[in-house]
Amino acid sequence: MAFFQPAASAFRWLDARTLQFRPAEPWPSLGRYTWTVQGRTFTLTTLMAAPTSTLPPDKTEGLDPLDEITLVFAEPLDTNALSRMVSIELRPLPGLADNASRWLGGEDFQIKTIERRTPSDEARYVLALKSAVPWGTKAIVHFRLSLDDQADQSFHSFAFSTAEPFRIVTIGARERRYPITPEGTQYTREQAIDCGMDDARLLIEFSSPPAAFGPLEGKNLLRFTPAVSNLSFQAHGKTIEITGDFNRDTLYQLILNPIRLRDINGRPLEMRTKSVLYCYFPKKPAYLKWGASQGIVERFGPQTVPVEGRGQERFDLRIHPIKPLDRSYWPFPDRPIIVDESKRPPGPGEEPKPHTVADADPSPQDIAAQISNLGSPPVSSIVTLPLRREGKSALFGLDLAPFLETIGGKNQPGTYLVGLRNLSANGNRSWMRVQVTDLCLTTVEEPAGVRFQVTSLRSGEPVAAASVRVEGTQKQ
Incomplete structure (x- = not known):
């Protein structure tokens, strides 16, 4: 057996056929050792451990151009050997294809050793590049971990990238x-x-x-x-x-x-x-709808109701007077009632029955059926709106006073169903309930009961001889 071992070493027989060699100190990285046994020659290659950390760290992005890369190893390395084991690949961002890569070898950088304070400290080396890594570049630092290309784990790498050049990325x-x-x-x-x-x-x-x-x-x-x-x-x-x-x-x-x-x-x-x-920029769809499902307008004041819309210059308005205490239309739901006027109205014998159940409210479908049976309204008119076909959406007040005056006279109380239909849409009409009154009801709860007070909306004064009707049911 022949070999070269500069440091002290020892041999030990593990069994009758196995001889173990143990160097007194670990073999340095990146070494080749030749052994001759019974006329046969073997070459052993030591591996270089991957760096424990790097600067910049792996996968760092958005860096400024840099001309130094720091490598940290657990044990010292020979700088000449390290320069042969390191190569740097530069790719234009996003760095996916390698057909445009530029490679840097040992002749493109110098390796500087940072002095260790104690022998137990990690070994640090700085790769000083002759030309900085430019903007918009992905750098991949490759390591040959062995002088033998056939050895397992013969490659290791880490990557970082500099920021893109200042440019327009997207528009839209x-x-x-x-x-x-x-x-x-x-x-x-x-x-x-x-x-x-x-x-x-x-x-x-x-x-x-x-x-x-x-x-x-x-x-x-x-x-x-x-x-x-x-x-x-x-x-x-x-x-x-x-x-x-x-x-x-x-x-x-x-x-x-x-x-x-x-x-x-x-x-x-x-x-x-x-x-x-x-x-x-596509045109927004036109629409028109009530801003509320029900409300009160003043008998001696403004009689406007809220309407919201866009792109509709006119609409079809219809108004039906109804009895204020008719339970078929009360309580009105929180949303306007939609009635499909393209459907045939109820014929003789098909009319919906009035709602008379004391302990249940009519459903929106029940109210819609009652509205379909009302027949021709006293007011049916095409109304011009303060909207423009190319304009933005708006919420405004629709003045009902001229139309209500034709039904019951000027400044007369009443309860009405007011229907709105978009001329450019389908046959659906949206209905709201409007009450015209000068009366305002205030309730005050007391320990022994409830006090009711009726005042005038116009003057705020109490209304003499006003009557209040309270209805309710008691479940057994």
Whole structure:
């Protein structure tokens, strides 16, 4: 047996056929040892342990360009051997493909040893790169853990990446955006961005926050065709929010032009040529509805009811007078009653019976059936609204006084069902219950009972000779 062992060592027979060799000190990493036994030669290779930590740490992102990488090992290593075992792969972000990789070897960096305070301290080495890792790069540090490429665990790596160059990343709406490249991106009309029916606004996302972005930068960067008035630009970190008087259902061409702009780190905007895309804001659907299901209007005051809508300039109004104590329409539900007028009304013998059950309220379906049986109303009119076809939604008061006057006279009390139908929709009509009165009822609970007081809405004075009718049931 022949071998070279510089340090003290010992042999020990484990059994009749097995001889164990134990060096007095661990063999250093990255070594090759040749043994000759009975004329046969064997080469043993020691492995280099993976670093216990690195700086930057593995998977770190968004770094500034750097020219030093720190490696920490449990035991010291020979720097010449370490330089042969380390290689650095540089990939453009996002760093998925390796066909555009650039490799750095031992000739592209120097290894500096950081002095240890005590022999038990970890060994630290700094790879000083001759050229810094640039912006927008993913760096993968590869280790050969053995001089023998065939050894198990012969490779180990960690990666980090620098921040993207300052550029426009995407543009579009909150739910849908298109990517933009520094080389310029061209989208067709058929690829127009649907910006949704919510607030008319566009969003530009940069790779890092701009140092300053106001109306001047916005108008130099963006050009809309057709033009958009009252453009406003609000910066929120890396995102610029653009609002203006965008017309619905209008196709806009948007051109992004290269401008002089820097981010908060002083980097110039990387934009070599213009980008072109198209966008539009769909029209919001028109609608019309009551703002309440029931209410009281003053006999001697305003007689308006709340209506909410958008895009409807006219609607079909109908009014039926009803008896105020008719239980078929009371209590009215919290939502307006919907009646489908496209259906045939009840014929002779099919009329719904009046609601007379004392201990149960009529259901919305029961009230709808009663309304379908009312016949022709004394008021049926097409009413013009303060809305515009291209306008925004609005809540306003509809004045019923001129219509109620034709039924019972001016300033007369009464109870009415008021129906609203959208002219451009289906045959559904929405009904609310309106009571015209000058009476106001106030109740005060006392230990021995309840005190009722009736006053005038017009004057606030008590109403003489007013009667209060209380109805109720007692379950056994």
